[in-house]
Amino acid sequence: MKRLLLLCLLLGTPALAETIRGTVVDEGGLPLPGAIIAAGQQRTMSGPDGRFVIAVDLAEPASLQLRADGHFAAVHTFSKADVATMEGDIGSITLVARRPERRLLVFAGDAMLARRFFDPPAGEPALLQRDRVLEDGKRLLSAIRPYIELADFASVNMETQLSSAPLEDRLPKSVTFYSPREFAALLEWAGFDYVALGNNHTWDYQAEGLESTFAALDDTTLAYSGAGFDERAARAPFVADIAGKPYAFLSYVGWAGTFRPHQAAEGDKGGAAPVSYTHLTLPTTPY
Secondary structure, three states: OOOHHHHHHHHHHOOOEEEEEEEEEEOOOOOOOEEEEEOOOOEOOOOOOOOOEEEEEEOOOEEEEEEEOOOOEEEEOOOOHHHOOOOEEEEEEEEEEOOOOOOOEEEEEEEOOOEEEEEOOOOOOOOOOOOOHHHHHHHHHHHHHHOOOOOOEEEEEEEEOOOOOOOOOOOOOOOOOOOOOOHHHHHHHHHOOOOEOOOOOOOOOHHHHHHHHEEEEEEEEOOOOOHHHOHHHHHHHHEEEEEOOOEEEEEOOOOOOOOOOEOEEEOEOOOOOOOOOHHHHOOOEEE
């Protein structure tokens, strides 16, 4: 056993390694030889038939990173239970060819860093400590970072206002919250380029909260749209150049709310951009 452990260390193979088998194919389902597959410190290459075998340590979920010339990179993560169910063969993984007209865009759903992260239900651990938000937040987001970094442009719905100081101008609704301003830096660190603000928590503490939110975002490279101090500003798109092509990003909230003041921007009132079929058509005049 000692000799086996020594051999594993010398070869750089995890001592508790298991093997994962699979096939890398192109969009037509044809084998893709020469693709690089990595898992931690392990590296291998797909053969002429696209097949590969790689050793992984499944004490924690294993992420396979796949790259091939002329193709978008990919990440696939498998738990020990996943691999056992598939009897070690994860099947085919498709890599998409890069073409001049193609862009890889990632859209992530609701994100916030408040409530149960700091004050969990009884019997559950606190995932964040207020004196170490950046350190704890990076630990939480490290699992998704490899996926986000693949994108040419990555968007996330930031369903929270940002402030590290107490906010008091609360809307009269059942649930309101805000996240530490460090959350903006964490989203940037995770690889996001843009945050959507057209949602039902972006005006929870009205102009007071939106001002601190904009200040936190402006301290990063993150772009944003979907909220403003008046309706015109809230509806304005963010326009990005992605690999030489212009893209406009709009963000809307689906309802104003039954409370007053409501959460939607209206005329000179601030808030989230309210959705309507009229505004989902292309503007005839520039903003």
